[in-house]
Amino acid sequence: MLSGQLYAAILAEFNPLEPVGPAPVYTFSVGSWQVIISNHMFMVSVAMLFLMIVIPIAVKSKSMIPRGIGNLVESVCMFLREEMARPLLRDQTDKYIGFIWSMFFFVLTLNLLGMVPSEKIIYLLTGKVNRFGGPATADIYITGAMAVVAFFMTHISGVRRQGLWHYLVNLAPKVPWWIMPMIYFLEVVTMFVRPFTLAIRLFANIIAGHILLAILIGLIMVFKSYFVAGISIFSIVALSLLELLVAFIQAYIFAFLSTLYISFAVSSEH
Amino acid sequence: MIGMTGVMLAEAGAVVTNWAIAAAAIGCGLIIIGAGFGIGWIGSKAVDAIARQPEAEGRIFTTMLIAAALIEGVTFFALAICFLVLFWLRG
Numbered sequence: 024m025l026s027g028q029l030y031a032a033i034l035a036e037f038n039p040l041e042p043v044g045p046a047p048v049y050t051f052s053v054g055s056w057q058v059i060i061s062n063h064m065f066m067v068s069v070a071m072l073f074l075m076i077v078i079p080i081a082v083k084s085k086s087m088i089p090r091g092i093g094n095l096v097e098s099v100c101m102f103l104r105e106e107m108a109r110p111l112l113r114d115q116t117d118k119y120i121g122f123i124w125s126m127f128f129f130v131l132t133l134n135l136l137g138m139v140p141s142e143k144i145i146y147l148l149t150g151k152v153n154r155f156g157g158p159a160t161a162d163i164y165i166t167g168a169m170a171v172v173a174f175f176m177t178h179i180s181g182v183r184r185q186g187l188w189h190y191l192v193n194l195a196p197k198v199p200w201w202i203m204p205m206i207y208f209l210e211v212v213t214m215f216v217r218p219f220t221l222a223i224r225l226f227a228n229i230i231a232g233h234i235l236l237a238i239l240i241g242l243i244m245v246f247k248s249y250f251v252a253g254i255s256i257f258s259i260v261a262l263s264l265l266e267l268l269v270a271f272i273q274a275y276i277f278a279f280l281s282t283l284y285i286s287f288a289v290s291s292e293h
Numbered sequence: 294m295i296g297m298t299g300v301m302l303a304e305a306g307a308v309v310t311n312w313a314i315a316a317a318a319i320g321c322g323l324i325i326i327g328a329g330f331g332i333g334w335i336g337s338k339a340v341d342a343i344a345r346q347p348e349a350e351g352r353i354f355t356t357m358l359i360a361a362a363l364i365e366g367v368t369f370f371a372l373a374i375c376f377l378v379l380f381w382l383r384g
Binding site for chain 1: 351355358359362363365366367369370372373380
């Protein structure tokens with residue numbers, strides 16, 4: 024039988040960092056190392072399975088006019104390809120559009136799955152204390168991994184298009200020779216700062232939203248009155264709608280900036 | 294995992310006093326002033342541009358969102374430094 028303290032500790036907590044940080048779901052040991060599977064890794068697997076099952080089913084219909092969820096997926100993909108990628112990449116859109124679509128839908132699914140309070144639902148249904156679901160993009164390692172993938176994608180595509188020597192020479196614009204070392208150094212530093220900012224932007228937006236929601240829920244525990252609970256839940260509803268907008272915008276920004284960096288690497292204009 | 298930075302800095306001898314917490318909170322306010330000015334400026338220019346040429350509303354709105362998200366990225370990077378002091382530098 025769970026005490027009242029523990030009952031409240033799943034639905035609302037004092038520490039706002041508790042519901043957003045990673046928690047171990049399963050631990051097994053390989054030799055002398057402990058391998059911890061955290062709930063963020065579990066959410067990444069859930070997102071992967073969701074996308075691998077839903078998207079092929081959605082776009083499977085062979086009629087000329089798409090219906091239902093296939094229409095949604097197809098219109099989003101058309102927007103990303105025609106309005107976002109084609110003005111930047113021009114004639115090489117089709118080579119990189121698979122990567123861009125994958126990044127967009129993956130980040131979007133992770134953000135939206137983070138808004139679903141799955142551990143609270145499981146607790147209310149079964150009564151078991153657990154930490155199964157969480158905002159997966161609120162983990163700097165997961166967004167860092169996606170930014171590293173975008174980093175390697177830009178440079179490998181640039182090297183494959185222009186050859187290694189021409190790619191390294193064309194990193195900087197043509198400036199007079201006495202200022203070239205500083206400009207080249209700045210370009211190299213920019214190359215390494217870009218994936219860092221990609222990761223930090225997505226991570227900080229999502230985790231700021233979730234910390235704010237956790238603080239507002241925790242206010243109910245601090246005040247312990249119905250009036251504060253009413254105001255708090257109303258503002259949580261409004262903030263969750265804002266968080267849904269932020270989820271879409273951040274997924275679009277991630278895909279757009281990846282496209283922009285790839286276009287810098289494969290364009291032969293410098 | 295989220296406290297690793299804090300543990301590393303605490304073992305290096307960082308001490309969080311009351312002045313540090315006050316400075317972090319004031320820093321958060323200053324950051325938000327800067328971000329508010331920047332994104333408000335972008336929004337105002339975007340509305341002016343849409344008023345000049347209403348048929349370009351889609352492109353202008355998208356560009357405004359991209360610029361606002363870039364500013365927010367820098368804002369949250371600075372806010373993360375404030376969070377470092379407020380939440381994670383505990384021994």
